[in-house]
Amino acid sequence: MRFGLHAGYWAGGPPAGMAQAVTWADGAGLDSVWTAESYGSDAFTPLAWWGAGTSRIRLATGIAQMSARTPTATAMAAMTLDHLSGGRFALGIGASGPQVVEGWYGAPYAKPLARTREYIAIVRDVLAREAPVTAPGPHYPLPIAGEVSGAVGQGKPLKANIHPLRADLPILLAAQGPKNTSLAAEIADGWLPAFLSPATDAQARELLAAGFAKRAAGTRDVSQFEVAASVPLAVAESVEAAVDLLRPHLALYAGGMGSSSHNFHREAMARLGFAEELQEVAAHYAAGDKARAAAAVPSELVREIALVGTPSDIAAQLRRWEETCVTTLVLQTDPRALPALAGVLTGS
Structure with missing residues (x-):
């Protein structure tokens, strides 16, 4: 199992220590x-900025929102970064x-599922560069x-005027719901789950298998399929102290993300x-009491979906993940916590 660093997004400014963490x-x-x-x-600019000082680490969006860019604009950014790196x-x-x-x-x-199919198909056509790109729609018709x-x-079909470095540049799909998870296995090169738990590995494998069974001939072999799971991690002097550090993070996603009727997290x-x-967490968050919302996040939930405690605690918890599809x-x-985990993450 490999390890990646999630640089995320930010509000007040770039996260302290992130540039150094990427280099590390x-x-x-x-x-x-x-x-x-x-x-x-x-999602793209930080990879170009921080990635310029690296030589071997993969640079990935996790995730770029589909609605932020047309499929062709996303393909342009992907080809550009692939060349530069x-x-x-x-x-x-992901569909957000x-x-x-x-x-x-x-x-x-x-x-969202139909839009995702169209979107990825167009990105792949741009990368293939076999002919001018056309698409029937209805969501992304080309030309309009x-x-x-x-x-x-006066629009006409166009072909990218640069040659992609890799026509098979990997495309991963963020998915949390069952249907979208199977869709990732069917049409993408990888799945980006969030709030995954080793306890649900069997269900995840079933959903992926259902998608693999529908894959079109000639697509990348499923043995190369990547499952890159985002996992919160907190280092502290004890498991419970680390759990407390992550409670506000989970309260934000359970209560502060999405609407009252649609919160995929x-x-x-x-x-x-x-x-x-989690309904209690959401109710406190909606009432503006973030402290009570965080306090209501169950310790058991944090332990299921996160890595918490001392480096030794985290090393022991990783054994459960090694047996999953991840x-x-x-x-x-x-990012400033990473050097303390060097032995755990690098096996040294």
Whole structure:
């Protein structure tokens, strides 16, 4: 099992110590660094900035939001970063949620699975560069028809004017729901789960197997399929002290992300058997009491989906993950904590 560093997104500014952590991870032999975006910092620019000082670590978006860019714009960014990094880029994308898509990007959220199919198909056509890119739609028609309101009817099919460094640049799909998870196995080169637990490994493998059974002929062999799971990590003098450090993080995702009717993060955690407790977390968060929301996050939930405690505690907890379908553990942590885990992560 490989290890990655999750650089995430930020609010006030770049996370303290992240640039140094990326350099450390590159030298220490970690597999990858992953970025994200919500409605502030973007996912591509930090990889170009921090990645310029690295030589071997993979650079990946985890995730770039589909609604932030057209499929062709995403393919352009992916090809550019792949060239600049010498073939070290991986494209992780996801549909995000209705609150962000409709509130920030001003686009409809309906039919996320159908949109994802179209989106990935267009990105692959751009990367293949076998012919000018056309797509029937309905979500991403290329070229746009002249009868569409505002269109002048002069669009023509185009082919990327650069040759991609790799036509088979890996595309990974972020998914939390069952249908989207199977879709990742069917059409993508990897799955980006969040709030996964070793206890649900059997269910995850079933969903992936259902998608693998539908894969089209000629696609990348499933033995190369990557499961890069984002896992929160906190280092402290004890397991419980580390659990307390992560409670606000989980409260934010359970109560502060999504809308009252659509919170995919809370739904993913609820499937672990904590639905009632998470409703309480969400209620406190909605009332503006973030402290009570964090306190209501069950310790058992944190232990199931995170790595917590001393370096020795974390080394012991990793044994459960090594038996799962996960191929890469992407660690969400204070980047300044990484050197203390050097022996655990590098086997030294």
